[in-house]
Amino acid sequence: MCFTILHIEDDEEIGSWVSAFFIERGYKVIWLKSGHRALEHMEQSDVVIIDIMLPGLDGYTVGQRMKQKFPNIPVMMLTARTSMEDKLQGLAFADDYMTKPYHPDELEARIQILLRRSGAMSSDQIQLKHLRIDRKANRILNKETNTEILLTGKQFYIFMYLLDHPNQILTQRQIYESVWDDSYIKGDKTLMVHIRHLREKIELDPSVPKIIETIRGIGYRLKI
Template identity: 60%
Template sequence: MKNCILYIEDDIEVGDLVTRDLQNRGYTIKWLTCPDQYLDYIKNIDIVILDIMMPGLDGFTIGQRIKMSNPDLPIVFLSARTAIEDKLKGLEYAEDFITKPFYPDELAARIEILLRRFDKTSKKIIQLKHLEIDLKVNSILNTETNTEIILTEKQHKIFLYFLKHPNQILTKEQIYEYIWDQEYFEGDKTLMVHIRYLRQKIERDPQNPEIIETIRGIGYRVKQ
């Protein structure tokens, strides 16, 4: 299954159409017809789709409350309201506003764009050689010894940067400037030292690394 979507829509016909279409695309959907229950389902959600005109709490109120408590959770309004004032109000705290009627392909495309923008398309569990990486709880397990691998803050940040760019050759400059937020100077050994210690923790044989590959003269790569 792909990402998990919380969908709040009291129109049964529209709700059924959207739910079935997104499920067919591989998403896990939690569809609520009663907006008052949303707090019971907000945990472990990757994106929220909201109608505006509903009994009880309206979509604007729910969207605003969700964004205040979950600023990194993208929100899409899916509404029959087409007035520019409604769109502008919704976009104060939502990332997108789609008017009904709509094309399912367009909704799916916009969902994918937001998931990528908010970095929610990554797999939650990554199997990499003898490692099992759980991105939700930031844990790394050596499956051969059944022991957890503990990284320092910088080591963890470097490793996650590799995982976010699988199979991509990353230059020393790219990595250094992302991790330390300052310009890289040729000859600086800081990154090399951190990667050496990182390899000592995650590689079977740090002298012959299988996970973090050195691309001579350029940088490093992690293959998945």
């Protein structure tokens, strides 16, 4: 399923960068530079990202009108304003509030939380960079090619274990003993070989992995 983001941002550089980021990850993006016609696009949208500082109607006004008419569509306020007063004003109607600068992966993670809360995205569905993961169906899809990625049993269990511990550094012992249910012997290359083959299937460029990161001398980390 392709989710549609309504992005309201008048800054050309930020707007184009955020739109390109989400399009690359398989979302559809409607980018507006003001909020004047935003309501016309709400029925097509699954989630809204809106800046506070907009020409004409400010983000607070636009966001409040959106929530009044479409209360079930989540709204994310994205702004450079960091004062508690601004945050409280935004959170009076918005579902989340994020200040600039921010990491795009965190923004996507928060958007996915809003989609799950609203029911647009099942809690069993995860979007990770170019991957769409359906945990209930045990399927992994490459969104760029729209093809299913087939893993061996051990590759799948390794990936799911890493996915259960996002952004955490996991030792080789932790991963091995959880997946193989056996004692890990220092120097054993079995896990390393499986990780290499797993990367060949899920990474866009296995030589420069963006999903499974090697933590030298310790183990691995799955980056969200």
